[in-house]
Amino acid sequence: MFTRQTLLAALTASATLMGVTVEAFAPPSAARSITMTPRTCSSALSVSTMDDVIVTEAEPADYILSASDLDDEEEGEEEDTTPASFLSAARIAELRSTHRRHDSDTGSPEFQVAGMTERIRHLTMHLKEHPKDFSTRRGLVALVNKRRRLLNYLFSEDEQRYVDIVSALGIRHKVPGAIASKEDKYGRFPGQKGGQKGKSNMKK
Numbered sequence: 001m002f003t004r005q006t007l008l009a010a011l012t013a014s015a016t017l018m019g020v021t022v023e024a025f026a027p028p029s030a031a032r033s034i035t036m037t038p039r040t041c042s043s044a045l046s047v048s049t050m051d052d053v054i055v056t057e058a059e060p061a062d063y064i065l066s067a068s069d070l071d072d073e074e075e076g077e078e079e080d081t082t083p084a085s086f087l088s089a090a091r092i093a094e095l096r097s098t099h100r101r102h103d104s105d106t107g108s109p110e111f112q113v114a115g116m117t118e119r120i121r122h123l124t125m126h127l128k129e130h131p132k133d134f135s136t137r138r139g140l141v142a143l144v145n146k147r148r149r150l151l152n153y154l155f156s157e158d159e160q161r162y163v164d165i166v167s168a169l170g171i172r173h174k175v176p177g178a179i180a181s182k183e184d185k186y187g188r189f190p191g192q193k194g195g196q197k198g199k200s201n202m203k204k
Contacts, residue, residue, distance in 0.1 A: 084122065084125070084126075085122070088118060088119070088121075088122040091118050092114075092115050092118045092119065095114040095115065095117070095118055095169075096111055096114050096115050098114070099111060099113075099114040099165060099168070099169075100114075109150045109151070109153060109154040109157075109161075109165075110154070110161065110165050112147075112150055113147055113150050113151060113154070113165055113169070113171075114165070114169065116143055116146065116147045116150075117147065117169045117171060119143060120140065120143050120144060120147065123136055123139065123140040123143070124140065127140065147171075148173065151165075151166070151171070151173050152175075152176050155175050155176065156176070162175075
């Protein structure tokens with residue numbers, strides 16, 4: 001620790017450099033005041049110019065949010081909070097009402113295909129986010145197959161309604177006649193040798 005005399009000397013030295021009158025603490029035995037006269041600087045800079053050179057940065061004021069600002073931010077974040085399942089259900093109801101044959105229709109192929117198409121789209125988006133959800137993938141494949149069978153039936157009943165529903169919903173579907181049967185596809189190739197399929201012709 002520094003002694004009182006050392007601290008007093010340091011204070012007086014710094015005061016003389018700054019050119020300020022200082023009253024220092026003297027020892028208790030002899031209390032006295034030390035008066036220092038300002039010294040003139042031989043350099044070209046005066047004390048006033050030094051004050052001009054030193055620039056103190058103003059402290060930034062505290063940024064306080066008002067309650068209305070917080071409400072605006074919360075409202076901006078709540079725009080995307082509608083669940084995808086709710087949007088999908090609303091879209092299903094809209095498509096079914098658009099493509100039904102009459103007001104009380106609930107079983108026509110167009111009504112069923114319209115609902116299945118939106119469900120397929122919703123499940124496809126779900127599987128893009130969760131590719132390892134194999135139960136949903138199995139349900140999606142079953143839905144696609146059921147829709148395909150319904151479209152095959154509608155094509156056999158009324159081709160114009162089939163064309164209308166496929167073009168309106170943007171479904172990729174091949175009509176049953178466009179798919180070659182097994183005989184048409186492989187009939188030009190010769191059959192297996194030996195006659196019976198899967199049995200060995202070696203003698204026992």
